[in-house]
Amino acid sequence: xxxxxxxxxxxxxxxxxxxxxxxxxxxxxxxxxxxxxxxxxxxxxxxxxxxxxxxxxxxxxxxxxxxxxxxxxxxxxxxxxxxxxxxxxxxxxxxxxxxxxxxxxxxxxxxxxxxxxxxxxxxxxxxxxxxxxxxxxxxxxxxxxxxxxxxxxxxxxxxxxxxxxxxxxxxxxxxxxxxxxxx
Numbered sequence: 783x784x785x786x787x788x789x790x791x792x793x794x795x796x797x798x799x800x801x802x803x804x805x806x807x808x809x810x811x812x813x814x815x816x817x818x819x820x821x822x823x824x825x826x827x828x829x830x831x832x833x834x835x836x837x838x839x840x841x842x843x844x845x846x847x848x849x850x851x852x853x854x855x856x857x858x859x860x861x862x863x864x865x866x867x868x869x870x871x872x873x874x875x876x877x878x879x880x881x882x883x884x885x886x887x888x889x890x891x892x893x894x895x896x897x898x899x900x901x902x903x904x905x906x907x908x909x910x911x912x913x914x915x916x917x918x919x920x921x922x923x924x925x926x927x928x929x930x931x932x933x934x935x936x937x938x939x940x941x942x943x944x945x946x947x948x949x950x951x952x953x954x955x956x957x958x959x960x961x962x963x964x965x
Contacts, residue, residue, distance in 0.1 A: 790854035797845050805842055812855065813838065816862045823866040829873075833865045909960035913953045921946050922953035 785793060785807035793811075796804030813834055820830035837858065841848060850857045910927075913919035921939060924930045930938075936946045 794850060794854060797841070798848070800845065805838075805845075808841075808854070809838055812858050815855070816858055819859060819862050820866050823863070824869060829869055833862060833869055837861045837865050905961060905964050906957070909957045909964070910953075912960055913956050915949070915952070918949040918953040918956075921949040922957070925950055 793804045793808050816834040817830050820833040824830050924935045936943045
């Protein structure tokens, strides 16, 4: 079936039935419009393309239960607006996290080269090295030195999130205790 002349309702009906050609026609018809809208909001070509792809892929993935009761172009405009807002929020949160990590590294970091007080940095590294359980030491280092999220640590260490939390908690207590003794 040739969808070049089809209206949006026909396209949507065919997309709901899993017709990839109809989806491709919707993509061809609206992707440029959506990229322009996304670029206007995000001011970044790559992010705009990602946002458009996210919206269109979402439509394909949800095609079996998607309900669109407004003109397709209006629906897509709303969807790209929401996706851009989501991307902007994610970027803001990422920037805040990066700034927070930068502050942590300069103010409280475990990197001896960035500490003004190298003796304290060495004491911290020695305390970490003396954590009794190797798996607790590794989990502690992954979180506080390499800034990995606990979920990622759990996956890498092939253990539950609760187990990782307990290991990090024990290691933190040990480090505190060792630092108090050396103070």
